Amino acid sequence: MISPGSPYGVLADAPPGAVEVNSDGAAADVLSAARRQGVALPALLLRGGDLYRTLGGLTTLSPDSNSSRPSVRFPVDLGVVEVDGAEYVFVAHAVLRSRAWRGPFLVAMNAQWCGPLDLGPRSHPADGRLDITSGKLRLAQRLEARRRARSGTHLPHPDLSIRRTRTEIFQSDRTVTLYLDGQRVLRCAQASLRVEPDALTVYI
Numbered sequence: 117m118i119s120p121g122s123p124y125g126v127l128a129d130a131p132p133g134a135v136e137v138n139s140d141g142a143a144a145d146v147l148s149a150a151r152r153q154g155v156a157l158p159a160l161l162l163r164g165g166d167l168y169r170t171l172g173g174l175t176t177l178s179p180d181s182n183s184s185r186p187s188v189r190f191p192v193d194l195g196v197v198e199v200d201g202a203e204y205v206f207v208a209h210a211v212l213r214s215r216a217w218r219g220p221f222l223v224a225m226n227a228q229w230c231g232p233l234d235l236g237p238r239s240h241p242a243d244g245r246l247d248i249t250s251g252k253l254r255l256a257q258r259l260e261a262r263r264r265a266r267s268g269t270h271l272p273h274p275d276l277s278i279r280r281t282r283t284e285i286f287q288s289d290r291t292v293t294l295y296l297d298g299q300r301v302l303r304c305a306q307a308s309l310r311v312e313p314d315a316l317t318v319y320i
Contacts, residue, residue, distance in 0.1 A: 117193075117244040117313045124242065125171070128189040130161045130319040140165035140208040140227075140297035147194065147205050147316070157194075159317040165297075166208040167192070170227040170241060173320045187319040192241045194315035195226050197294065198308045206296040207316070209235065210309060214292050217258050222250040222286045224309050231298065232266060238280075244313035248284050251276040284309040 135158045137143045143160050150157050162168040171190055195206040209230045213221035225236030225247040239247040253261060253275055261276075287306045294301045 117242060124240075125188045125190045127186045128319070130187045130189075131159055134159040134161040134319060136161040136163060138164040140167055140206070141299040143167070143207045144205055144297045144299070147207070151203075151205065157316060159319060160207075161187070161319045163320075166229040166231065167227045167241060167318070168320055169229050170208070170239070171318065171320050190242065190318045190320070191314040192316040192318045193226055193244060194312040195224060195246060196310050196312060197224075197296065198310075199294065199302065199304045199306075204294075204296055204301055208297050211295040212286050212288075212292045212304075212307060213295070214290070217253065217262075219290060219292070220250070220252045220288045221292065222248065222284070224248050224284065226311070233262070234266065242314060243280075244311060245280040245282060246284065246309060246311050248279050248281055249276055250286070282311055 135146050137146060137160055143162065143165065146160065147157055162171070162173060164173070168174070192207065195210055197204045197206065197210050206226065208227035210224040211221070211230070223230070223235050225239040226241055228234060228236045228239050230236070235249065236247045257275065285306070285308050289305070291303045291305045293303050294307060
């Protein structure tokens, strides 16, 4: 795990076995397949997605210029969600919510960004914690929160609970949809979440 103030990321060439992926969802699919097969998680060569953006991928050269610049290697935590005994992984974010964010919801961030929204303004991909936001908002509050979330200024909010934790339990009296790295996975009323520190090696 990275310590506060410690340098993060070192120049290094991606190994020949690194798997190139263009999105968070594609990264999670590769890692899920490796876990099912019981093999070591491969190094990932990120070319897009919210984790890529969090690691500075959009502030360096464009992907078309990747071959002309050195890669940067990062240790990255892995998020795991368990529902009814089955495990699912994510690299950037897990979201449990109903349509239009009605009713109770939970957001677990391992990256700063969730699409265009800055839902994890303090999240770090290698601190051994998930940044959790949970609660329930009225319609007007949801609209305002979404507007402010583009700049990460939706927090703090009196009706939202925020915390940084290794494990988390979500329980609801109604089923919600679980989204992992932007992909719809299933519907559930309860789930457990945890982080596996430094489980991944990522290159950008």
